[in-house]
Amino acid sequence: MILQPPYTLAFTPQRIVSLVPSQTELLHYLGLEEETVGITKFCIHPKEWYRNKTRVGGTKTVNPAAIKKLQPHLIIANKEENVKEQIEELANEYNVLVTDVNNVSEALQMISCIGTLTGKDKEATQLITRIENNFSTIHQPAIPIKTAYLIWNNPYMAAGGGTFINDMMDKAGLKNIFQDNKRYPGITIADLQIAGCQLLMLSSEPYPFKQKHIDELQQHLPNTKIILADGEMFSWYGSRMLLVPEYLHSMRREW
Template identity: 60%
Template structure:
């Protein structure tokens, strides 16, 4: 069997063409669909909501952090795709004792493009993957950043408020939009207080993992009178599979609306 190296540097023995793939990563599930692996993908998580047809039809193997090993056993996968950040290490280590597990580690656009190419290779869809990488690269090359570089906060959670540091994929997306991450001196996902947000010119409230809504803008605005607060599509900032095809157009629209307000 071919031997591949995943994004953690682990060697993984895989069949030349996997016939039963379980994806434990929502954004990668969507990627597998784009790569035309409908018949090969047998299991997904309950958070793999794209595409809707797969969400309705594919076997669900639990959540990203609460995997049901007994369901996976029934599927007898010859490839499991996981992610260093989104899945629980102990659960993945246990699965890796029984099945080939390829682990992704994506912290920026370059990592994402590398991941797409590698997954295309290990699933027999390399040509499709390379075409997708070319399309995404072209779209991001054409993305024009705002002339105004607002001090920006990006919230992913409430109670406590949590933001993103400089070693996250979201941070890289913010930078590509021309936003300056106010919490860029931090790493991963630090908890912060409302008073720290007062330094933001712009505060982005994500739709996931916490589903921020207008009522949360109304809650924060009195404490942040000089800050523009905007709801944003978290999938566009944090999904690092084929969703990246659509991210630059979304960012362009967002930048245009913010330029009107802040420029």
């Protein structure tokens, strides 16, 4: 079944499958080494789990047979990361938590929820406090910088409003020029020019932008600062958030 609020189980799960990379990393942070029995091929952190844990397909291509062999007590999925039909099929046989994270506040709620379900309340609460304290050190520029964050190439796609990335940009003092567009709109170079884009960030994921893409775009946007951005820092809503404030501080040298 798909778990509903208040997201409780009658027992603490001893066999967990994670279908979300950022939440796999969170499970590791919470100390669920033995309990986590399955991950996806995109769950690259931590490295030792990527090498040693059973992989159950991709985030969009889950392998039900591989999951069945693991007989999980709990599957952790995400509304945006995973395919609805695949998750509903799994929910016919297993307990499934489907998270829905669109901002920092919801990310902290998710951490608390997973901590409660897995018997790691104390560790989750301590993590939330550390994240909140770290985020309180972020210094925003006096005037928000008109910014676009590209996640895909050919066609170009940007992070729009209602996304976790958009909220992270806001926390950094960056004004997302596509925040009035929901989710991940397709955009053109002309859109960037018309909006007066001052800073253009090219993400490392899901499309792996490189320096050559900066060079291509810079020809059309001579007055725009274009940089590569670590997609994990802007879109991984788990323990990775601990590192975000320091990362933003280092990035400002390029803005």
